[in-house]
Each structure stands twice: as C-alpha cells, then as structure tokens.
Amino acid sequence: MKLLPVLRALRAAILRCAALSATGGAIAFAALQFAREASGEYDIEAARYDQSQHGPDHSPVAIARASADDAHYRLLVARGVVGAERRHAWLQQLDGLREHRRILTLEYELGPQQPAALPALGSTTGGHAILASTMHLKLGLLHEQGLLDVFDGLRNGAAIVRARSCHIERAAAAAGPGQLSAECVVDWITLKAAS
Secondary structure, eight states: OOHHHHHHHHHHHHHHHHHHHHHHHHHHHHHHHHHHHHHHHHHHHHHHHHHHHHOSOOOHHHHHHOOTTOHHHHHHHHHTOBSSOOHHHHHHHHHHHHHHTTOSEEEEEEEEEEEOOOTTTTTOOTTEEEEEEEEEEEEEESSHHHHHHHHHHHHTTTSEEEEEEEEEEEOOGGGOSOSEEEEEEEEEEEEEEOO
16 A cells, blocks of 8 residues: 555654744744743833933832832832921922022912822822812013023922913013013822721
8 A cells, every 4th residue: 555655754754844833933922922021121122222311210109009018109108298288398399490590570379279180190099189279370580491491400309390371471561670581280199098
C-alpha cells in the first residue's frame, strides 16, 4: 500500500504546521506583552517629563485620585490644599502678586466654599470632598502678560486655582492707569476628607 507513506508525510506536515502555529502564537503573545510594558513605561516617562517641565500635576482629577500614601498627596497636604481653607493665605498671596508682578489695580471678592462640580472625576474622589470658593477678580494691567503672570503666581502658590472665565478689554482713558482691564472668575479648590 502506497497510502501509508503519504499518511506519514501528511502527519509530519501537520505536526510541523502545529509547531509553527504554536511558535507564531507564542511570538504574538510575547509581542503583545512587550507592547503593553512599553506603553506603560512610555506613560510613566511621559508623566515624568511633563512633571519636570511643568511641575507636579495639580489638576483636581490627579489630586482626587492620589492616595494618602502617595508623595504627591503629602505635598498637597504640606501646601495646604487638603484640609481647611486658607483664605488669609490666599489674600496675602494676591497682595504679594500685586506688588511683585506690577499689577496696577487688583480688586477681589471671595465667595463661600461650595462643592465643586468636576465631571471628569465621576465617582473617583479618593475619599475626599472637592470644594471650591469662587473669586471674582478685577485687574488693571499694562499688557496681557500681566494676566498670565497673575495666573502663574496663583498656580505656584498655596492653592489650586481653576480659571472659569476671563474678559479682557482696553481700559478707557478715564478709567485710571493701565492699558487693559480684566475681569476673571476663578475657583480656589481644596480637598476635605469625606466624613
């Protein structure tokens, strides 16, 4: 019978095909694992790079997801973001900005603390209530950079600030010194441990 050698050859070909398929599957699995690890490492390095360029991420989303064991969270506690509001420190910070950033006029009105609506968080708040005090700012500026300097000073200060709106216009000659006037609405954000 000539059928037996054909079956043996067919069996050998099927075994080689199965072995090559298994090897291909193992290579594909290893490639997927490598891609996942590389993606995770990329995200970590991208976050490190961003942090080195812009400082730690103080966005409300990042803060709410921080845990009590996290160094970032401890930094926020040290800055006074977690816990009771530090209104006096905020007002001192604004007065310091007025002097050091050459702001011609600065008027502010700070509203009561209320729960903040941050849809990006969903239900992930890390066991903290996110609260915001809304402040209305009126500034007399020499130029647009003055407004950017104010927000840069607020960002690097003792609070997390979220700008909600700003309206800038050329100041009228009779309005007083300065070339521009700006009216902004900002939220001073703090975290309070949920009870």
